[in-house]
Structures are given as structure tokens and as C-alpha cells.
Amino acid sequence: MITERFHKVEIIPRCLTFKRPAGTSRGVYTTRRSWEVRVRAAGGPPAPGIGECAPLPDLSRDYGADYETALSRACLDLQRKGYVDTESLRRYPSILFGLETAARHCERRGWRHYDTPFSRGQAGIPINGLIWMGDYAYMLRQVEEKLREGFRCVKLKIGAIDFERELSLLRHIRAHFSAREITLRVDANGAFTPSEAMEKLERLAEMDLHSIEQPIRAGQWDEMARLAATSPLPIALDEELIGSDTPDEKRRLLQTIHPQYLVLKPSLHGGIAGCTEWIRLAETLLGSSPEQPRWWITSALESQIGLNAIAQWCATLGNPLPQGLGTGEIFRDDRHRLIRREGDTIWFTDNEP
Numbered sequence: 001m002i003t004e005r006f007h008k009v010e011i012i013p014r015c016l017t018f019k020r021p022a023g024t025s026r027g028v029y030t031t032r033r034s035w036e037v038r039v040r041a042a043g044g045p046p047a048p049g050i051g052e053c054a055p056l057p058d059l060s061r062d063y064g065a066d067y068e069t070a071l072s073r074a075c076l077d078l079q080r081k082g083y084v085d086t087e088s089l090r091r092y093p094s095i096l097f098g099l100e101t102a103a104r105h106c107e108r109r110g111w112r113h114y115d116t117p118f119s120r121g122q123a124g125i126p127i128n129g130l131i132w133m134g135d136y137a138y139m140l141r142q143v144e145e146k147l148r149e150g151f152r153c154v155k156l157k158i159g160a161i162d163f164e165r166e167l168s169l170l171r172h173i174r175a176h177f178s179a180r181e182i183t184l185r186v187d188a189n190g191a192f193t194p195s196e197a198m199e200k201l202e203r204l205a206e207m208d209l210h211s212i213e214q215p216i217r218a219g220q221w222d223e224m225a226r227l228a229a230t231s232p233l234p235i236a237l238d239e240e241l242i243g244s245d246t247p248d249e250k251r252r253l254l255q256t257i258h259p260q261y262l263v264l265k266p267s268l269h270g271g272i273a274g275c276t277e278w279i280r281l282a283e284t285l286l287g288s289s290p291e292q293p294r295w296w297i298t299s300a301l302e303s304q305i306g307l308n309a310i311a312q313w314c315a316t317l318g319n320p321l322p323q324g325l326g327t328g329e330i331f332r333d334d335r336h337r338l339i340r341r342e343g344d345t346i347w348f349t350d351n352e353p
Contacts, residue, residue: 005082006103007042009075011035011068016303016331022132027058032301032331035071039078039102049106052306053098054267061243061268062092071095078103086273090245096271101309111308111338111350118315124345125311126322128153128185133160139169147173150343153183153210153322159191163200170207179208183322190217190239197227205232211261213238225257236261238298241269247277254285262286262295263324267302272313279317290318298324304336311339311346 014034022029034054041049053071055063062070074095078084084103089096104113117123129151131142139156146154154173158166173182184207192200192215204212211234216223218239228235237259244250262282264275279288279295288294297314299307307326314323325346328339340349 005041006039006078006084006106007082008040009078009099009102010038010048011071011075012038013068014303017333018330019332020132020330022301022330029301032303034303034306035068035098036305037071037075037098037102039099039106041106042082044106045109047109049102049104050305051098051100051102051105051309052302053094054300054302054306055094056268056300059239059242059268060094062094071098074099086271090270090274093245093270093274094267096273097266097306097309100271100273101306104309111312112348113309113312114316116312116315118348119312119350121348121350123315124342124347125315125325126153126345127325127327127341128155128183128322129344130324130326131156133157136161136165136169140172143169143173147177147182152181152344153185155185155187155324157189158186159188167203167207170204170209174207184209185211185213185236187213187238188215190214192216194220194223194227197223198231201227201231201233209233211236213263214240218242221253221256224259228257228259234260236263238263238265241278245270245274247281250278250281251285254281258286260286260294263298264295265298265300266310266313267300267306272309293319293321295319296321296323299326301330302326303331303334304328304338308336308338308348311348 014036016032018030034052037051037053038048055067057063070092074089078099084099112119118125129146131139186209194216197215201215213236215227244253262278264278266272266275269275269278282288282294286294296319299310307328311325327341337349339346
């Protein structure tokens with residue numbers, strides 16, 4: 001039902017600085033540009049609902065020179081209609097995510113977007129420890145630090161250095177911790193070619209890994225389907241999901257490739273609404289279940305505003321796997337303190353209005 005609920009929207013550009021340069025498959029980030037959206041309800045409290053629109057350069061389908069124009073247009077549309085028009089924003093996942101979570105914040109009148117043990121501070125969410133890309137020594141230091149901090153699931157970005165050196169890192173972990181003690185995930189970000197992928201997957205499988213994200217670059221559906229069907233290592237799709245925005249497009253992708261897992265990022269994969277569609281289709285087409293989920297939730301370098309919104313939603317889903325959520329510790333100048341980390345678990349801290 002259409003209601004004229006939201007009557008004013010503001011856009012505030014932000015630029016945050018990483019504490020340490022963040023090495024990714026798209027290069028090294030030292031700063032993070034985002035747009036904070038603030039929505040106010042007609043007849044509601046004076047405090048706005050706040051959301052974050054944070055597209056990733058060269059990765060987000062809605063990132064480009066006209067991003068601010070598209071964001072302004074979406075905000076004007078929200079003011080005119082009074083509600084977030086999910087259908088019109090399917091091609092703008094980071095904008096949809098920012099607006100739908102700002103609206104949720106406004107409706108709930110606070111940072112507790114849902115009523116869960118997590119939002120009440122009674123339970124945390126286990127996460128994987130992320131190993132940033134870099135040279136061998138840097139990645140090894142990170143691995144040892146994560147293990148000292150008590151992480152029981154570690155995710156390594158691979159494909160940035162020599163493959164043999166990456167295998168050496170994995171052997172280093174397995175020499176001290178079995179697969180029962182430490183779960184290992186790797187993310188190739190499409191670094192392998194189709195011709196070499198199976199050989200590398202077979203060698204990686206010797207390390208008792210949980211899964212590999214995106215072994216070959218996105219868009220090669222037939223090759224990815226072949227790997228998913230024959231790989232000794234479970235395959236998770238990440239970048240492959242970008243651009244499949246409608247239920248029919250999502251269904252066709254899953255029916256073609258039939259991956260073992262999905263890695264869902266609201267800022268990239270359709271906001272909360274779009275990721276919810278992915279989860280429902282995974283249940284139908286991949287045999288996912290609450291006991292054996294075929295997906296997990298990941299953040300994408302958002303600030304505390306976006307990270308909190310993702311974590312609040314994630315906590316409603318009951319997924320027992322370690323999630324790929326951030327720690328809330330990566331920016332020097334993030335003024336919010338909503339998420340804190342204790343060991344390998346993140347917790348909600350409601351110390352702000």
C-alpha cells in the first residue's frame with residue numbers, strides 16, 4: 001500500500017580514510033567515497049533515518065560519472081512517492097540499499113532496525129577473518145594475527161602473488177590447525193583462466209578448504225557451470241551475481257551454473273530486497289535450508305552506518321555459518337560506533353541516538 005510517509009531526503013557526501021591501504025582485486029584503496037542519505041517522515045520525529053550509498057569503483061553496476069545525478073533523482077522520487085520504489089531501483093543496488101535502510105532506520109526510530117538478540121546486545125554474529133592482498137610477508141603476518149585473535153574461519157584473497165606462495169600460506173595454516181579447528185575460505189576474484197582453473201582447484205582442495213569464491217572472471221557461465229559440476233572444491237559466486245537484477249535473470253543464472261554457494265552483498269547485489277530474492281531462489285533451486293545454507297552475507301567496505309544495517313538484517317536470517325561482515329575498524333575517521341568486535345564475533349553497540 002502506498003503511503004506518503006517520507007517527505008524530505010538529504011544527501012551528504014563523505015570521504016573516509018582507511019587506517020591501512022586496502023588491497024583488493026580492483027587495486028589499492030586509501031580512501032572510501034560514499035553518500036549518506038537522511039530521510040525524514042511526515043509527522044515523525046525530528047531525527048532523520050540514515051543510510052549509506054557506497055558503490056565500489058569498477059565493480060558496482062551503478063557506479064559512474066552520473067552516480068550523484070542518479071542518487072538525486074532517486075531521492076526526489078522518494079520524496080514525491082513517499083516510499084522506496086524497489087522496482088525502479090533494481091539497476092541501482094547501492095542506491096536502493098542506502099534508501100531502504102535509511103527508511104528502516106526512520107521507521108524504527110533508531111539504529112536497531114529489527115528486534116533480535118543481536119539488536120538487543122544479547123548475541124553476536126561470528127565472522128570470517130579477512131586477509132588483505134599484499135606480498136607474502138604481509139599476508140603471513142595477517143594470518144598469524146587473525147589466528148592469535150581467535151578467528152575460527154579465515155578468508156584469504158588469492159591471485160595477487162605467485163600461486164605457489166599462496167599455497168605455502170595455506171600449508172602454513174594447515175600445519176598448525178586442521179579443518180576441524182580452522183575453516184579456510186579463499187577468494188580468487190576471477191584470477192584463474194578457464195584452462196588452468198581445474199588444476200588449481202585440485203591443488204587447493206588438498207588444503208581442506210571450505211570453498212573458493214569466483215575462481216574465473218564473471219560472465220563465463222558455461223565454463224563456470226563446468227567447474228561447479230566437477231570441482232573438488234565448492235564454488236561460491238560473488239561478482240557473477242552483479243547485473244542479474246530481476247527474479248528471471250537470477251533464476252536463469254542459478255539454473256545454468258548451479259553453484260554450491262552464493263556470497264551476498266547488499267550494496268552490490270540488489271540491496272536488502274534483492275538479496276532476499278537471491279536467498280529464496282537458493283532455497284528453491286540449490287536446496288538451501290536453515291540447517292545447511294548455501295549462502296552467506298558479506299559487507300563491501302561500508303562505514304559503520306552501512307555495516308550496521310547489513311548486520312541488523314543478517315541477524316534476522318538465522319544463518320549459522322561465519323558471515324563475511326566487516327569489523328567496523330577499518331576507517332580512521334568513521335564517527336559512528338555501532339559495531340564492535342570481540343574475537344571473531346561482532347556485536348551491536350547502541351550508544352548513539
